Amino acid sequence: MGVAAIKEYEFEAADRLENFHGNQLLYIGWDQHLMFCAPFCLPMPPNMRFGDIIEKVLPGVFGYHPDFAKIDWSKVEWLKSSQPWQADFNKTLAELGLKHKDVLRFRTPGLTGIKGSAS
Amino acid sequence: MDMKVSKKKLGLKEKYQHMTRGLGWETTYQSMDDVFPFVKYEGIKIHDWEKWEDPFRLTMDAYWKYQAEKERKLYAIIDAYAQNNGHLSVTDARYINAVKLFLNGISPLEYMAHRGFAMTGRQFPGVGPRVACLMQSLDEIRHAQTQIHSISNYNKYYNGFHEYRHMLERVWYLSVPRSFFDDAVTAGPFEFMVAIGFSFEYVLTNLLFVPFVSGAAYNGDMGTMTFGFSAQSDEARHMTLGLEVIKFILEQDPDNLPIVQQWIDKWTWRGYRVLTLVGMMMDYMLPKRIMSWKEAWEVYFEENGGALFKDLARYGIRPPKWLDQIEQDKDHISHQAWATFYNYAAACNFHTWIPTDDELDWLSQKYPNSFDKYYRPRLEHWREEAKKGNRFYNKTLPMLCQTCQIPMIFTEPGDPTQICYREVDYKDNKYHFCSDGCKEIFEHEPEKYIQAWLPVHQIYQGNCFNEGVDPTAEGFDPLAAVLDYYHLNFGRDNLDFEGSEDQKNFDEWRGMATKNV
Numbered sequence: 158m159g160v161a162a163i164k165e166y167e168f169e170a171a172d173r174l175e176n177f178h179g180n181q182l183l184y185i186g187w188d189q190h191l192m193f194c195a196p197f198c199l200p201m202p203p204n205m206r207f208g209d210i211i212e213k214v215l216p217g218v219f220g221y222h223p224d225f226a227k228i229d230w231s232k233v234e235w236l237k238s239s240q241p242w243q244a245d246f247n248k249t250l251a252e253l254g255l256k257h258k259d260v261l262r263f264r265t266p267g268l269t270g271i272k273g274s275a276s
Numbered sequence: 277m278d279m280k281v282s283k284k285k286l287g288l289k290e291k292y293q294h295m296t297r298g299l300g301w302e303t304t305y306q307s308m309d310d311v312f313p314f315v316k317y318e319g320i321k322i323h324d325w326e327k328w329e330d331p332f333r334l335t336m337d338a339y340w341k342y343q344a345e346k347e348r349k350l351y352a353i354i355d356a357y358a359q360n361n362g363h364l365s366v367t368d369a370r371y372i373n374a375v376k377l378f379l380n381g382i383s384p385l386e387y388m389a390h391r392g393f394a395m396t397g398r399q400f401p402g403v404g405p406r407v408a409c410l411m412q413s414l415d416e417i418r419h420a421q422t423q424i425h426s427i428s429n430y431n432k433y434y435n436g437f438h439e440y441r442h443m444l445e446r447v448w449y450l451s452v453p454r455s456f457f458d459d460a461v462t463a464g465p466f467e468f469m470v471a472i473g474f475s476f477e478y479v480l481t482n483l484l485f486v487p488f489v490s491g492a493a494y495n496g497d498m499g500t501m502t503f504g505f506s507a508q509s510d511e512a513r514h515m516t517l518g519l520e521v522i523k524f525i526l527e528q529d530p531d532n533l534p535i536v537q538q539w540i541d542k543w544t545w546r547g548y549r550v551l552t553l554v555g556m557m558m559d560y561m562l563p564k565r566i567m568s569w570k571e572a573w574e575v576y577f578e579e580n581g582g583a584l585f586k587d588l589a590r591y592g593i594r595p596p597k598w599l600d601q602i603e604q605d606k607d608h609i610s611h612q613a614w615a616t617f618y619n620y621a622a623a624c625n626f627h628t629w630i631p632t633d634d635e636l637d638w639l640s641q642k643y644p645n646s647f648d649k650y651y652r653p654r655l656e657h658w659r660e661e662a663k664k665g666n667r668f669y670n671k672t673l674p675m676l677c678q679t680c681q682i683p684m685i686f687t688e689p690g691d692p693t694q695i696c697y698r699e700v701d702y703k704d705n706k707y708h709f710c711s712d713g714c715k716e717i718f719e720h721e722p723e724k725y726i727q728a729w730l731p732v733h734q735i736y737q738g739n740c741f742n743e744g745v746d747p748t749a750e751g752f753d754p755l756a757a758v759l760d761y762y763h764l765n766f767g768r769d770n771l772d773f774e775g776s777e778d779q780k781n782f783d784e785w786r787g788m789a790t791k792n793v
Contacts, residue, residue: 160724167723168704169726172730176737186697190652193670194616195684196695217671218672221670239736271653272593274649276650276654
């Protein structure tokens with residue numbers, strides 16, 4: 158359903174891909190670590206290697222948390238749109254099929270936030 | 277020669293009849309449909325506008341006389357408050373941040389309400405509701421002005437008040453109240469009346485005004501408190517109008533029921549989301565607390581609202597959707613919101629802080645099911661880090677909900693450890709939501725919400741830098757550029773309360789007033 162309107166009512170999406178100067182948006186959240194109040198929104202080029210995001214971008218994003226340094230990335234579980242997803246650090250976002258405004262979550266078994274509070 | 281006058285004055289009822297209803301007419305040069313072009317497209321059917329009952333029967337002469345008297349008293353008190361340095365008698369300078377939140381987040385909505393009621397009144401063919409909308413429109417602009425006047429006194433002494441108009445259309449968190457009202461004024465006249473007249477003014481307004489006005493009273497802020505009392509008598513009229521609107525629409529045609537019910541569901545949820553800011557203010561920003569957000573919700577929504585919806589059941593109206601989720605959320609949303617402003621304190625025009633030990637204990641006591649388990653460890657960790665000079669400032673932009681525009685901070689109903697993620701594919705794009713409520717509102721009118729001006733996405737599109745700024749230049753600092761665009765002064769308006777200019781000045785000025793220095 159569209160919208161109740163007095164005449165034709167159709168618009169382009171304000172956040173369509175071509176508005177981001179060659180980047181696409183990737184959302185990324187760390188489950189059970191709600192000290193970061195919300196998942197993050199990152200503008201990334203589609204030819205970026207996924208491993209580079211983990212190794213070069215995420216430390217600046219999540220590094221404040223004492224659990225971050227303890228993450229064993231080989232054991233991390235990934236979800237895309239809340240469904241299990243297979244990460245590959247050597248592939249690019251495009252090769253992994255990640256599209257504009259896709260959302261990833263990662264889970265770090267054994268790490269449960271500040272004093273186990275999921276913070 | 278004596279003239280025999282049968283009656284000197286019209287009675288109130290006759291006067292109302294002549295001065296309001298008696299002034300309308302059926303147009304003949306142009307069709308009524310052309311003169312009132314917005315009145316049918318929403319699908320609401322009205323058969324007899326004369327059935328509108330105006331509960332107040334106020335005419336303009338009485339309106340001016342009454343309001344002028346009220347306003348004279350209000351300004352006398354505001355002047356006295358200003359001349360006596362009343363700002364130094366508030367509990368402590370942290371309180372002033374609650375006033376900043378009000379001026380920046382709420383007062384512009386009063387002005388938008390003024391515009392909304394003026395536009396809506398213009399669209400109704402019935403004279404009764406047209407006059408009621410006119411008066412509410414005037415009330416709302418008076419409220420905007422009296423709030424600005426009351427609060428301008430604080431702008432002389434404290435940071436963060438100086439550019440509320442400019443900031444409303446730019447600063448990330450202000451897109452939440454702003455988009456709420458923009459959504460309402462861009463709807464049709466009937467939806468606007470249900471959204472603002474009923475859902476906001478009738479169902480939720482007590483949760484907005486009582487906390488701020490009582491909060492002001494409890495914390496020694498006579499100026500804001502007096503404004504609040506002055507507005508109260510108008511609010512009573514607005515609430516009556518809101519209820520009359522619902523009854524009138526529902527009595528006119530049975531086909532109106534499902535449309536109105538959908539609006540009540542939507543606008544109760546939209547309003548509830550905006551009230552997250554009030555919850556946070558009550559639980560964290562008032563040095564002297566009134567009651568907890570949870571208690572306020574129970575009194576003003578669950579008890580009062582419950583009775584209201586029982587009363588409306590005879591029209592076929594059921595309570596708004598998603599109340600079961602709201603019931604679970606009341607233990608959480610104020611803490612989640614304060615954590616958000618603590619995260620993004622560098623990009624905000626008011627200060628945040630970690631509550632004192634006494635205040636943490638108060639929160640533990642008020643929220644026995646949630647605070648110690650989920651939120652206290654986080655706050656204590658932040659406090660420890662701040663002591664070490666490592667205060668947490670989140671520098672990465674958050675993911676926002678497409679509908680309410682709040683960062684995705686809310687948790688799954690029943691699981692406070694898990695962020696709630698919802699998404700929809702529409703045309704060629706993906707859209708994300710904080711809740712089933714926001715998702716369903718989007719799905720009902722996707723074409724409206726795909727246009728949303730989401731602050732985070734706008735920054736990444738390069739639309740939130742001043743003209744001439746080159747984001748590709750070497751050493752470009754995006755945060756500094758965005759704050760410039762906001763007109764937010766780094767180190768004065770933002771960051772932690774501890775060490776702020778507000779804190780220093782208040783202590784020094786109050787010291788001068790109470791000690792021999």
